[in-house]
Amino acid sequence: MAKNKFSEKLKSLFSHKSQFSSDFFEDLADTLIEGDLGAKTAFELAEQIEKECKKNGATTKEDVFVLLKQNIRSFVKEIKLEPVPSKTSIYLMLGVNGVGKTTTAAKIAKYFDDKNVKPIVLAAADTFRAAAIEQLVYHGGKLNIRVVAHQNGSDPGAVVFDAADAVSAQGGGLVIADTAGRLHNKENLIRELQKIDRIAAQKASEGCYKKILVIDATTGQNALRQAEVFNEAVKIDAVVLAKYDSTARGGIAALIGKELNLPVAFVGTGEKYDDLSIFNADSYVEAFIGE
Numbered sequence: 001m002a003k004n005k006f007s008e009k010l011k012s013l014f015s016h017k018s019q020f021s022s023d024f025f026e027d028l029a030d031t032l033i034e035g036d037l038g039a040k041t042a043f044e045l046a047e048q049i050e051k052e053c054k055k056n057g058a059t060t061k062e063d064v065f066v067l068l069k070q071n072i073r074s075f076v077k078e079i080k081l082e083p084v085p086s087k088t089s090i091y092l093m094l095g096v097n098g099v100g101k102t103t104t105a106a107k108i109a110k111y112f113d114d115k116n117v118k119p120i121v122l123a124a125a126d127t128f129r130a131a132a133i134e135q136l137v138y139h140g141g142k143l144n145i146r147v148v149a150h151q152n153g154s155d156p157g158a159v160v161f162d163a164a165d166a167v168s169a170q171g172g173g174l175v176i177a178d179t180a181g182r183l184h185n186k187e188n189l190i191r192e193l194q195k196i197d198r199i200a201a202q203k204a205s206e207g208c209y210k211k212i213l214v215i216d217a218t219t220g221q222n223a224l225r226q227a228e229v230f231n232e233a234v235k236i237d238a239v240v241l242a243k244y245d246s247t248a249r250g251g252i253a254a255l256i257g258k259e260l261n262l263p264v265a266f267v268g269t270g271e272k273y274d275d276l277s278i279f280n281a282d283s284y285v286e287a288f289i290g291e
Contacts (some may be wrong), residue, residue, distance in 0.1 A: 006031075006034060006035040006250070006251070006288070006289075007287070007289055007290030008290070009031055009120035010031055010035070010036065010289055010290060011105065011290055012080055013027055013028065014061045014064070014065060015061075016258050020050075020053060020059070020064055023051070024094060025046045025047070025049065025050045025119050025237065026027075026046070028046045028049070028068075029042045029043045029045070029046035029047075030042075032045060032046065032251070033250040034281040035250070035288070036220035036221070036250065036251035036252050037251040037255050038121070038220075038221060038251075038254065038255050038259075039226065041051045041075075041254075041255055041258055041259070045072070046070055048069055048071060048224075049064065049067045049071060051070075052067050052074035053067065058248070065289075068289060069285060069289060070291060072254050072285055072288070073285045074287060075254040075255070075257045075276065075280070076199055076253055076257045076264075076281040076284060077257040077262065077263035077264065077281070078183060078263050078265070078280065079237070079238045079263035079264070079265050079279040080265070081210060081212075081238060081265050081266075083174045083208070084205065084207075084208055085110060085172070086171055086172045086174075087172045087204065087205035087208045088164055088167050088168045088172050088173065088175070088203065088205045088208060089172075089173070089204060089209070089210075090174075090175045090177065090200045090203065090204040090209045090278070091108065091173045091174065091175065091176045091177070091180050091194045091198070091210050091211070091212055091271050092160075092177050092179060092196065092200055092209070092211045092212065092234075093105045093176060093177060093179060093212055093214060093233070094179055094181070094193070094211060094212065094214065094227055094230050094236070095181050095213055095214035095221075095230070096181040096182075097180075097181045098127070098216070099181070099214050099215055099216045099226075099242055099243075100214060100216065100242035100243060100268060101178060101179075101181060101214040101242075102126070102132055102135050102136055102139070102178050103135075103139070103141075103179045103185060103242075103268075103271070104214045104240050104242055104266075104268055104276075105136065105176050105177075105271055106122070106136070106140075106142075106143060106271060106273060107268065107275065107276040108176055108212075108240075108264075108266065108276065109122055109139075109140075109143060109145050109174075109176050109200065110143055110145075110273040110274065110276075111138070111266075111276055112174055113143065113145060117173065118168050118173060119146065119157065119166075119173040119174075120145050120146075120174045120175075120176065121145070121146050121147070121148055121163045121166050121167050121173065121174070121175050121176070122136055122139070122140050122145055122146070122147045122148070122163075122175075122176050122178070123147075123148050123149075123159050123160050123162075123163035123175055123176065123177035123178065123179075124136045124137065124147060124148065124149035124150070124159060124178055125156035125157075125159040125160050125177045125179050125180075125196060125289050126156065126179055126180045126181075127150060127151075127152060127153060127154045127155070127156045127159065127177055127180070128152075128153070128156075128180045128182065128268050129152075129180070130152040132178060133152060136149065137149055138158075138290050142273075143273065146166070148162050148163040148166060150162075153207075156161060156179065156180065156192065156196055157195050157196045157198075157199045158197060159177070159185075159239070160175070160177050160199050160200050160203070161199050161203060162194055163175045163177065164200070164203035164204065165203070167202065169267075172205070174284075175204075177200070179193065179196060180192065183226065183229060185190065186229060189229075189233065189234040190229075190232070193233045193234050194233060194234060197211070197233075197234040197273050199254060209237050210237040210238060211230075211234050211235065211237050211238075212236075212237065212238045212240060212265065213226075213227060213230050213231075213236045213238070213239050213240070213262070214241070214242050215227060215239060215240070215241060215242065215256075216238045216242055216243050217241040217242065217243055217244040217250055217252055217253075217254065217267075218243055219252075220251075220252060222253065223252045223256070224255055224256060224259060224260075227239070227256050227260055227262060228260065231260055231262070236262055238262070238263055238264070238265040239253070239256060239262050239263065239264045239265065240264070240266045240267070240268060241253060241264060241266070241267045241268065241279070242268040242288045243268060244267045244268055244269055250284075250287070250288055251288060253279075253284055253288075254285075254288070263280040264281075264284075265278070265279055266278060266279055267279050267284075273280075
């Protein structure tokens, strides 16, 4: 993982301050903004820590740092995704074009295939981009995992329907469905996703349908806005942080947890199929703000 420039800056802030005055907490808020926590959250957090310091009589750098870590940790949510044996699980992959959604779908398929979840079917429900269908078919071939795909421009809901039927016919399994992410046409996107959502909810076994949003961990506030749009369209169950290896900040997991109460399931750390890790909130906070 790339060196965390944000945690280095935070460490520098603490090392150059011996008095925790109002000026320090203003500088802390500015530093937190640079960590992708957003202005509103950063100033609220700095203010909260200042209040707690006064209330608890915290005077050392260690005291203040512990309060910072505790507060940020309270924002971060995690979730573990586990397909139920002999049930039809559907994981609907959401996200704007360019965040690595299709590759992430393949990584998740590989992750569960390694855990002997059978059968797994990839559904090419981004039918508006021929390249997306071709890419998923390519991944399926490399991983030896079946892909259900219709022709370019076809009904994406029908793709999910057929993929779910294919899994159910074998007594259950996992469908991982790629979807379109054309945010420039928000109303059409929302209508389209809501239609797919209804079909997936009907075809999945009870409690086995999850909507998973893939975001680019390097994009900060843009990622929050994307999460807001997709969460408005279809309530999100879990988030995947893609491209986490190239970020020097990464506060987006804390920001999304605080603002939208969304948990993170996985972290993408590279281009290979195995470059996917289960998200751990404690490890994330340690990496984000440092020791």
